[in-house]
Amino acid sequence: MRSIWNGSISFGLVTIPIKMYSGSEDRKLELDMLDKNDHARIRYKRVNERTGEEVEYKDIVKGYKQDDTYIVLDKEDFDKANMKKSKTIDIEEFIEEEEVADVLFKKPYFLEPQKDGEKSYNLLKEALKETGKLGVATFVMRAKENLSLIGVYKDALVLHVIRFADEIRDPADLKLPDTKVSKKEVDMAKSLIEQYTEKFDFEKYKDIYNEQLMKIIKAKSSGKKTKVEKFEAEATPAKDLMAQLKASLEKKKKKSKAS
Structure with missing residues (x-):
């Protein structure tokens, strides 16, 4: 596996250097879009809307629209927005596992200790296992702040990215x-x-x-x-x-x- 994020976990004054790996795989089949007439692949092009010319990926930047102009951001800008959270997973509190609703879970990531972090890694892992608690943490990855829960799965620390409260729709609208x-x-x-x-x-x-x-x-x-087996559910x-x-x-x- 290839790590997707390197940094550290901290709880109290304990800091654990870690590498993060995706803990799940997308099982969806990759299907291409085709022209129904000759089955040629449909391809997307990154086109400049003014000139109509295709733009190379290396020449594409991200920008925030303000009034009628764009504020162009580079990688350093995203890091600088919160340098600490771009490098550290801060556990801010602990909660009981039973308190967590499944609707919060988004995606799991496995955490592996880096050099000199082995003992503190095992310390956090054993403490979480014995207390049955999860660590609540925030960190920045890919220019986005993430709320997360840290627990144990099959003898490894696992981080679950969860949703912020304002990302969950109100079921009262149903x-x-x-x-x-x-x-x-x-x-x-x-x-x-x-x-x-x-x-x-x-x-x-x-x-x-x-x-x-x-x-x-x-x-x-x-x-x-x-x-083709037809199926249509009927309400009782x-x-x-x-x-x-x-x-x-x-x-x-x-x-x-x-x-």
Whole structure:
């Protein structure tokens, strides 16, 4: 793996030099856009909107529009905006793992100690493991300040970039129903949830969509037609809710006995 960020973690007066690695991979298939007439690839060009001429990547800079002019920024400007946060992941507080909502998580990054940081790395790792807490930290990467949580995963420190509060939309804008449900229905639903509760097995879940998509691609490349299975979900009518809950419980019980 190649590190994507080098710097240090600090908690209290302890500083740990680290390297950061992406902890996940994008499983999405790379599909090219084609002209449907001759299947030639569609390519994007970086074009100067005044001259219409293509601009080389090395000649492209970033700018902030102010009134009718642009303020051009270079790499040093981004670093200078907050030099400390461009080099340091500052843990500012600790929280209980249970307090974190999944909606906050964006992407995990693995952290590896650099030279002379091994002992302090293990110190933070063991302390987090034994307390069951996460470190809340901020740092700058790619010209953006990031809020993050630092914990332990498979004996390594892992940093989760999370969203700031103002990046999460207010669910109050959703059209949520106010339909009443009875206590009996809720109790039945709780029983169903308990029946389906198991110890989470991370390895059990596989990305099968890409596999299926690849099968279609291979079939098309050999001139074969693929069978399309139609599926359309239908809402369970309110009057059938209890019956469906009972049927679900019975189905689960039979499945458990069979296994």
